[in-house]
Amino acid sequence: MSTSRSLPGLQALPKHETRREQIREALRAAIISGELNPGTVYSAPTLGARFGVSPTPVREAMLDLVKEGLVVAQPNKGFRITEVSEEDLDNLAAVRLLIEPPTVRDITTLIPEADFPTLRSLAQDIVDAAERGDLVRYIEADHVFHLTLLGYSGNRYLVDVVAGLRSQTRLLGLTPLVQSGRLGTSAAEHHELMNFIEARDPVGAELLMRRHIGHVRGLWARRAEEQP
Structure with a gap:
């Protein structure tokens, strides 16, 4: 480097x-x-x-x-x-699975329709960063999008906990994804999540979020894809 x-x-x-x-x-x-x-x-x-x-x-x-x-x-x-063990990363993902998918399910019917364009714009920020191969902006935009969504829960403690969990996560597979041009495919999942939210489909949103977090310990971590 x-x-x-x-x-x-x-x-x-x-x-x-x-x-x-x-x-x-x-x-x-x-x-x-x-x-x-x-x-x-x-x-x-x-x-x-x-x-x-x-x-x-x-x-x-x-x-x-x-x-x-x-x-x-x-x-x-x-x-x-700081070094984070594979076991620690598995545990971080496990806690995120306990918190984020059900929270996204619960807020899917609560998000005002007037907020959809803003959320779409945040999702597009992630896609744009992926297309540029800019990991700094990708991780930051991903952080903003997900914490903004969770904010609709009205629970600032939950948002703070997830922010801490996300900061401790390591995504060592992102650089190879950039090099192969496949990061854009993963980034597009954020628009897919918005599709479920706009359709007021809480089950679809929850399942998508589970798959998304599975990438944290699979595709984005240079491991075989996890099946949450």
Whole structure:
């Protein structure tokens, strides 16, 4: 991997975000996708040089990620990327299966029709990022879409829990999907989910969500596809 290049997708992130927030989201995506290796210690200056930004916002962003458990501060060295075992990833997916599909089922009839265009736009953001091969934007757009949907439950604790589970997930198969051009097919599932929601089909939405989370431990994780 190149040691000197611009942080992927950094300029494509929303304009209202601060530099620190942009870098934090990009680093989070790099961790989730495996671009930053689990167990490896990275210094802020090294990451700054690698991604073409100054060390200070990188250090600040990494301190934010320490709070999320994605990295561990190493005094006088930098930040170690947290390692997550296969068993941990299986358990994370299992908890998500307990929470997200039934929640999506329950909110399918609650989402106002007036909100459909906005949700469609968020789903399209995921597809657009996949077509560009921009994993930073893909992971961020996916995060926004799903947490926005779950927000219709009216349960902020549920949304916070799922956000934490998603941050701990590792999707090491995304880069090969980008290289093969198959990420767009997976991204299109978000429009398929919207089809069920717009049709007020809670059973279809729930089943789609189960299949979607199955990809987390299958197609998107470089493993045989899981059958939830």
